[in-house]
Every structure is written in structure tokens, then in C-alpha cells.
Amino acid sequence: MENFELVILLLDATLRTSTPLILAALAGMFSERSGTINLALEGMMLGGAFSAAAVAFYMDDPWIGLLAAIATTIALSLLHGFACITHKGNQVVSGMAINILMSGLTALVGIALFAQGGKTPALDKAARFQPITLPGAEAVKDVPIIGPIYFELLSGHNILVYIAFLAVPAAWWVMYRTRFGLRLRAVGENPGAVDTAGIGVVAMRYRAVICSGVLVGMSGAYLSTAQGASFLQDMTAGKGYIALAAMVFGKWRPFPALAACLLFGFLDAAATRLQGVILPGIGEVPVQLVQALPYVLTVILLAGFIGRAIPPKALGRPYVKER
Amino acid sequence: MHQMHGTGETGAVQPAIELRGIDKRFGAVHANKEIDLKVDKGTIHGIVGENGAGKSTLMSILYGFYQADAGTIHVDGKLCEIKGSEDAISAGIGMVHQHFMLVETFSVLENVILGVEGGAVLRDGVDRAREELRRLEREYSLDIDPDAIVGDLSVGLQQRVEILKALFRGAEILILDEPTGVLTPQEADHLFRILETLKEQGKTVVLITHKLREIMAATDNVSVMRQGAMVAHRKTAETSPEELSELMVGRKVLLRLEKGDANPAATVLNVENLCVDNAQGVRKVKNATFNVRAGEIVGIAGVSGNGQSELLEVLGGIRSATEGSVELNGQDITPGKGIDAAELRRRGVAHVPEDRHRMAMVTAFSAKEAAILGYQDDPAYQKSVFLDWPAISKATANMMAEFDVRPDNPDLKAANFSGGNQQKLVLAREIMRDPELLLVGQPTRGVDIGAIEFIHKRIVAMRDAGKAVLLVSVELDEIMSLADRILVMCDGAIIGEVAASEANERVLGLMMAGVDPNEAKAVEGQA
Numbered sequence: 001m002e003n004f005e006l007v008i009l010l011l012d013a014t015l016r017t018s019t020p021l022i023l024a025a026l027a028g029m030f031s032e033r034s035g036t037i038n039l040a041l042e043g044m045m046l047g048g049a050f051s052a053a054a055v056a057f058y059m060d061d062p063w064i065g066l067l068a069a070i071a072t073t074i075a076l077s078l079l080h081g082f083a084c085i086t087h088k089g090n091q092v093v094s095g096m097a098i099n100i101l102m103s104g105l106t107a108l109v110g111i112a113l114f115a116q117g118g119k120t121p122a123l124d125k126a127a128r129f130q131p132i133t134l135p136g137a138e139a140v141k142d143v144p145i146i147g148p149i150y151f152e153l154l155s156g157h158n159i160l161v162y163i164a165f166l167a168v169p170a171a172w173w174v175m176y177r178t179r180f181g182l183r184l185r186a187v188g189e190n191p192g193a194v195d196t197a198g199i200g201v202v203a204m205r206y207r208a209v210i211c212s213g214v215l216v217g218m219s220g221a222y223l224s225t226a227q228g229a230s231f232l233q234d235m236t237a238g239k240g241y242i243a244l245a246a247m248v249f250g251k252w253r254p255f256p257a258l259a260a261c262l263l264f265g266f267l268d269a270a271a272t273r274l275q276g277v278i279l280p281g282i283g284e285v286p287v288q289l290v291q292a293l294p295y296v297l298t299v300i301l302l303a304g305f306i307g308r309a310i311p312p313k314a315l316g317r318p319y320v321k322e323r
Numbered sequence: 324m325h326q327m328h329g330t331g332e333t334g335a336v337q338p339a340i341e342l343r344g345i346d347k348r349f350g351a352v353h354a355n356k357e358i359d360l361k362v363d364k365g366t367i368h369g370i371v372g373e374n375g376a377g378k379s380t381l382m383s384i385l386y387g388f389y390q391a392d393a394g395t396i397h398v399d400g401k402l403c404e405i406k407g408s409e410d411a412i413s414a415g416i417g418m419v420h421q422h423f424m425l426v427e428t429f430s431v432l433e434n435v436i437l438g439v440e441g442g443a444v445l446r447d448g449v450d451r452a453r454e455e456l457r458r459l460e461r462e463y464s465l466d467i468d469p470d471a472i473v474g475d476l477s478v479g480l481q482q483r484v485e486i487l488k489a490l491f492r493g494a495e496i497l498i499l500d501e502p503t504g505v506l507t508p509q510e511a512d513h514l515f516r517i518l519e520t521l522k523e524q525g526k527t528v529v530l531i532t533h534k535l536r537e538i539m540a541a542t543d544n545v546s547v548m549r550q551g552a553m554v555a556h557r558k559t560a561e562t563s564p565e566e567l568s569e570l571m572v573g574r575k576v577l578l579r580l581e582k583g584d585a586n587p588a589a590t591v592l593n594v595e596n597l598c599v600d601n602a603q604g605v606r607k608v609k610n611a612t613f614n615v616r617a618g619e620i621v622g623i624a625g626v627s628g629n630g631q632s633e634l635l636e637v638l639g640g641i642r643s644a645t646e647g648s649v650e651l652n653g654q655d656i657t658p659g660k661g662i663d664a665a666e667l668r669r670r671g672v673a674h675v676p677e678d679r680h681r682m683a684m685v686t687a688f689s690a691k692e693a694a695i696l697g698y699q700d701d702p703a704y705q706k707s708v709f710l711d712w713p714a715i716s717k718a719t720a721n722m723m724a725e726f727d728v729r730p731d732n733p734d735l736k737a738a739n740f741s742g743g744n745q746q747k748l749v750l751a752r753e754i755m756r757d758p759e760l761l762l763v764g765q766p767t768r769g770v771d772i773g774a775i776e777f778i779h780k781r782i783v784a785m786r787d788a789g790k791a792v793l794l795v796s797v798e799l800d801e802i803m804s805l806a807d808r809i810l811v812m813c814d815g816a817i818i819g820e821v822a823a824s825e826a827n828e829r830v831l832g833l834m835m836a837g838v839d840p841n842e843a844k845a846v847e848g849q850a
Contacts, residue, residue: 179440179448186426186437193424196386197438197488198409313427321388 008148010269015153015161016227018265020045022164023219024243025250025257026171027212031077033175033252034208035188035314039095040080041216042240043102044073048220050106053120053231054113056127062225065127066160070217076102077213078206085205088318099240107233118233120224129158129226160222165258167215172254184208188312191319201319219243245298251309264294337400339364339496339527340385340416345394347380354380356552357394362496362544364399367518367528369538369559372548373571373771374742378531379421381548382498386418387411398496412438417489421500423481427474431484432456434473435491452491459490463520478626479510486517497521498529503537507626508799508832515541535564536800547571572772580776582783585807587616589652591791592638592760597647599633607633609815610647615760620782620792622806622823624799626835630815631795632677635764638793639674640664641682651760668697673753677764677795679742683749686738690728691719693737693745694752722751727777743774750781761785764795779805799828813837 024041031038048069056065076098083094107118114120137155140147175181183204187194191201223239224231246264250257271290278284301309338361347355354377362368372378384391387405396403398414405411411418425434432449435456441448456469465483467476473484482502489497499518503511518528518541530542538545539559547555547570555570592615599608608630615621625631636642638649643659651670656662664674676682684693695704695715704715719733726747728740737745746766753761763782767775782805786792796802802809809821811834819840821830833843 177445179443179445182429182433182437182440182445186429189426189428190424192420192422193426193434193437196388196408196418196420196424198407198412199438 004145005148008152010266010273012153013269013273014262014266015157016265017268018261019161019164020219020222020227020239021243021246021261021265022258023160023167023215023222024240025247025261026167026254027215027219028244028247029171029175029252029254029257030184030208030215031212032247032315033188033312034184034205035191035312035317035319036081036084036205036209037091037095037316038080038209038212039092039244040076040098040240041095041244042236042238043095043099044076044213044216045220045223045236045240045243046099046106046234047076047102048073048217049224049235050110050120050220050231052221053123053224054110056123056225057121057230060124060127062123062127062129062221065225066218066221069221070214073217073220074210074213077209077216081206081209084318085202085209088320091316091318103234106231110231110233120231123225123229127225128229129160129222131156131158132162158222158226160218160226163218164222168254168258175254180207185312188314191314195319195321205319216240242294245294248309248311249294249298249301252312263297267291267293336364338362338397339399340529341397341400342381342385343395343397345381345384345391345396347377347384347389347391353551355384355391356550358548358553360546360553361556362527362529364527365522365525366543367522367530367541369542369545370529370531370548371533371535371538371545371567371571373533374769375771376548376571377551378548379500382418382500382529382531385411386416386498412492412494415493415495416498417486417492417494417496418498419482419485419489419500419502421502421504423478423485425473425481425484428472430470430472431467431476431487432469434484435469435488437488439492455491456487459487462524463490463517465517478505479507479513482506482514483517494526496527496529498531500531501533502530503532503534504797505627507835508828509836511537534800535567538567539564549573568772574773580779580783580804582805583787585619585786587619587807588789589617590614591617591652592793593650593653594638595648595650597634597637597649598645599630599637599642600645601633606645607815608637611817612647613810613817613820615791615793617759617791618786618789619807620786620794620805622802622809623793623795623812623817624802624809624831624835625797625812627797629812629835631797631812632764633815634812635674635677635762635793635795639672639676639762640667641676664697665700668756671759673756673758673761675746675749675753675761675763675766677768679745679749679769684737684745686736686745688737689734690723690737690740690748691715691733694719694722694733694748696752698752698756722748722755725755726751726781741771741774742769743771743778746770746778747774750778754781754785758790760791760793762793762795765797766794767796767798767801799831802826803828803831811835811840819843 024045028038028041051072052065052069055068056062080094080098083089084091110118110120134155137151141151183194183199187201187204194204195201223235242264246260247257249260267290271287274285275287340362342358342360345355345358358381370378383389385396387407387410396405403414405414432452436448436452441451453469460466465487467480467483473481502514506514521528532538542559545557545559545562546553547567549571594611594613597608597611598606601607611634623631633642637644637658640658640663644657648655649657651672656667656670680686684696704711716733720731723731728744728747766778766782770778782792794805803823803826806823809823809826810817811819811831813835814837819834830843833846834840
């Protein structure tokens, strides 16, 4: 029974650690499926986290903070789009530039506004997203098996966790069942086909990066106003890259990407829990190794050992009409 | 049918398309010079011209891909402003591009509805589209599975998807840009039958090609372009390939290459059971066994993508052989074990790769730099640890004079030469080394007719000088006029050999489609 509880707690933590990954991975998917590499997820997440925390602090409302985060990340997406789509710049360079820019800018503005070494002031309860108790959770609390699963694992998360998990089928539906999704996938595979079909390639790609901005904005807000209670300097700590890795691991598809996010989130949760634990036969768990696993797995995947990850054909290639 | 309601003779049928004074420049290049063109409704109209004559530019303007600098477009007698593909589509113009505009990971149906989905949610339009597609397939006998993934289809079928796409959008005028480049002769014949059906249904077809045979076989009228200008309009029935080629080039051309009989001597290249796998482990060349003797040209025919490129790249040392052996004058030169492209060059194998811009030269280099690529280690080009530029310039000038490369300026950037002159420079670089074996891939791709004649003559001259020549080309005409023996490749295997004297397009075409050579000859016997 104790083990069962431990598993429940670990899975519960997994849901919380995978939420920002899921939102960011979906963000990456929208951008990359349309042909624009989005390495800027890390920086955008950071910008979103800062805006959310700062605005939530002033307005005392996490929702306004969330909107501020989304506005920030949309602006950054448009900047990325302006460099990559309009000016056909190198998408990797633009992404990295945004990452470096945001790492510095959030700290700078943070110090200027709050003078707390780059942090934002701690948010009180009203300025954060609070856990939601699902209906009936209290009632089944003491039922064996089902009780802990429903009460501990599924209930008691904040709204953004549920949004993240609902965003996956929603993204799938948009991607595969709507006109917008069809055109978005087409523009990432063969922009020429889209252009000759009388659809604007540039407009299509901008719309895709804006979708990307909305999703990654929520992921940033989650870090500073739901999971945490303030913005900390460089608090994303590589989550944007992990999300990107999860998206590649999920072969640019929503449900496999969700699975990858859960796996990477689980590794993260396990690493935290295993900190300093001495396992029989292994000794102290090398936590850094567990934390490196997402990247190792992604490299192995890209090397072709776990099926093949085929990126969208036009990924990274600006659209130039041929002469 | 529309009646005239403007100026001009009364009662005449309006042309489906009329272009007046279309003019287009790309920087210094004057791609289209005041083009006038009339295409009658319900006809197949050919537009012929050399590569770079401006045909594709003109059609891209008609389809809204580019904007003309001057001139007007009239469709069915009405002035049309075509600012983008969507305007062309709504004017009833459909286009089948040379490089298909298809999404390979999509199904046929998804490709067809892209841009005309019929609702924000796909489900609303898909059933209607499926119905419509079925009707079009029946009407024009364009059999195709709407749920097949386009990437899995043969190029012939992919082209049908492109045609269906245009018809689905209600195209009354269909433009086809070099449609047969990737097809077997049989597939091309099928395409022409489809075009014939389209014509019978009242559609107008514009066929852009540089192949005179297709113009003669399929069109009602033909317009000739040369250097950006429209130089002539003819009724196909009243012209001849000789006249058309003269109009295209602006002077008389020999369509049939004059060459004597080959005098093959000792075997130079001997290939035994050669197999080649690509990076993904897919076998691209399967058990190729053949030889090339001194003083003969052996041609390898096949539809593009059937292993010829890989075969040529292995023999040139760019790829490694997976299995089998290659011998040059009795010495083992199987590429892979210490034998690479540089070593092969030292041993007298010259290689003119298929893809001029990717492999044969660096277009950003000057002509003299391009002229020593692959031979840059030659002592003649060295001066202590530096390159001897005066010597290189002199050698390049010599190559340019010998191979009639124009302009004959060794310092000009390679990209600024025309395709034909670039190719002549590459040939000069390889041939003037006096190699034992010359490997040539697609020697006249993107080359104008005048230069083709010159290049063919030089290749035959190599043969007559007692050298072995292996020619890979997807142009059957070229293979048939140059080669002394023809090997046909299909799906990576050499499926048969035909003597040039016995070769004809039907037999080769059947073999290229994978039909056993004996059967192909039998079929031909009945025909």
C-alpha cells in the first residue's frame, strides 16, 4: 500500500512537471509543422513566465497575468516570424537570439522593477492559479484504489494542467480535421503546393507561429503563477529545449508528443524524488544522469534507433519562389 | 462559346487566352519581350523553345506566379488581372508544374482539396469532393485511388493528381510545363491520350515542351519562342520538326547526329555484379554486370530514379560499392577501399556528373577555379605552395577556345555563363585530360540546342579517338543518337541490352517500364 501511494505521488508530480512541457511541445509543433523551426521556445517561455508573474503581482489576478504572458509570447513569435518568414533569416539563429535576449531582458527588467536580484515578488494566493477540486473528489477520497487515483492524482491541480491535457486532443483536431490544419501541414511540407493553390504562404506561417505563441505563453505563465509563486531568473532551466525534444520524440504529432512529455516529466519527477536516495545495488542515484535522459533518448531517436523521425519536409527552409 | 463583343472581326470565336505585349525582366535578364499569343478554345497549343527561351516565365505570369512588367492578359475575351494563383484559378486556368506541387505525405484527396476545402472543418467538404473526384475520374478516365498517399504513387500517377487538382478547381484551360520529362514513353502516350480527351470535352490545353516530337504528335497549333521573344506561330499540320528547330535556334541544326560506325577494341571498363546501397540501406543498383570497350559509347537508358545516378556516382568514386567489382584495363578499381574520386581521376577516369550545379562545379567560383576542380593538385597548376594563377588562367583560356565557351573570360563567375557554356567548360575540363574512360551523365540537361550539337560531336570525337565512353541520360533521343550499345535500367537492375541499330523508342520504353527485353521485342513485332 505504501508503494502504491508512492506511485500515485510520483505520477501526481509527473502531471505537474509535464504540463509546461506539453504546452510548449504543442507550441513547437504548430510552428514546426508549418515549416518554421522554433528553438525560441525556451526564451519565449521565460518571457511568458516573467510577464505573467509581474502583471499578476500588480493586478493581483493570475488571469490578467496569463493574458500578459500570451501577449508577450505572441510578440516574440511575431519577432521570430519577422526574421524567419518575412526576411527569410536563419531560423536557428533567430531562435537562439530570442533565447539569449529573453534571458537577459527578464533579469534586467526584473531588477529595474522590483530590485530583488531578478526575481519578482512572491505572489499571494489570489494572484496565483489555485488547485481545483474536481466534483465528487471529496466523496470518493477514502475509497481504496479509486479514491487516491481520483482525489490525489486527477483532482487538485490548477486549471492550466487541465487546459494542457485538453489542448492535446484539441490540437490534434485542429491539425487533422480542419482546413486550417490541412493548410498548416501542407505549408510545412511543400509551400509551393500551397502557393499554387492560391493560399498565401507567408500569412499561413504567421498564423502558425501565433498559435505557437499562445501555447508557449500559457506554459510560461504556468511556471511562475501556478507551479511557482514568482519569477526566478532563468527559471525555465532548459524546459523549452526539453519540450522541443519531446516534440521531435513524438515525431511532430500531438499524442506521441504528449507521451514523450509525460515520459520526460516522469523522469524529472523521479529525479527530484530520488535525490540522495540510496538504492540497493546501485548506490546513490546519479540524478544528473536521469535529468540528461530526455536528451539522450532524443538523440538516440534521431539517430534512427527508435523508428524514424521524419521532420516536415520544408522545415527550416524559407519560402522563395523559384525562377 | 463566347462571341466577340469588342473590336475585330465579328462572328469569330474568342480565343481562350490572349496575351498582348507581355514583358518581363529579372534584373538584367529580359525574360519575356513583348509577347503576343492567342490560344484558340478547345485546342492543344504547343509552346516550344530552348531552355531559357522564356516559356516557363510566360506561363508563370499567366498563372500569377510572377507579375508582368507590361502587357495584358485576356481570358475568353475579357481582360483579366492575374495577381496571384487564386486569380488564375478563378479565371479557369489550371497548371501542372514541371516539379509537381504536391504534398507527398498527404492523400490524393487531401492534395486535391487543398485550397478549396469547402468549409473550415474538413468533414464538410470531403464527401462532396470524393463524389466530384469520382465523376472527374470517370469522365476523363483518370483512374486513381483517392486515399492513396501521393508519395507512394509513381510519377505518372502523381501527374494525374496534378491534372485532377486543376480540373477539380474548374479549370477550362490547362497549362502543362514540360510534362513528359519524368515519364516513360508509354506514360507520355497515356498523358497525351488524356489531353486528347480533355480537348474533346472542350477544354483548352497549353503544352510547354522542348521536345519537338511531342509537339508534332500532340498539338494543333504551335508557337515558338527564342531568347524571350515569340518568333513564330504555326499550325502543327503545316510545319515540320526541321522548321521548328530552325526557328528555335535561329539557324539550321542537324537533328540527326552524323557519326560513323564504332570500332570497339579492348575492354576498358569491366563491371561485375555491382551492387550499391544508399545511406538508408536501400539497394539502388542490383547486380550490374557490363563492360565498355575502347572506341565505343555505351548508353544507359531509364526513367530518372531507377539507379542510373547511383551507378554513375559509384563508377565516378563518389559512392562506395556495396558488392561486386569494377576493373579498369584489368586493374581493380572497385570504389570504396582506398579508391575514391581523386584516385579514379589519377587513373584516367573522367567524370561529368549529372547535376552540374551540385557536383560538377561551384557556381560561385570563377570560370578558372571551376576549370581546375578535381585537378587542383596537378603539378602544372602549382607554384611552390600556392596555386599558379597565370598558368591556370592560360589553361582555362585554352579550354574555352577549344570548346567554344562564351564569353571566353576565365575570370567571369561560373554562374554567369549559360547552362550550355557551363557544360562545355566542364566537358573541356574532363575531356582535355585525355582520359581512358569518360563517364557522362545528362550531358545536355538545361543546354540549348546549338550547344547540344557541339557537345554530342565532342563525345563522339572521344569515341573515335579510341576512348571508352559511358553515357547516362534520361533523354531517349540522346541515347539513341549517341550510343553504340544501349543498356536499359529499371528498378536498379540492368534488364537488357539493345544494339543501337535495333533500338527504337517503343522497345526501349517497354524495357524502361520493366518489361522483359524478349517480350518487349515480341510486343514490338506484333505492333
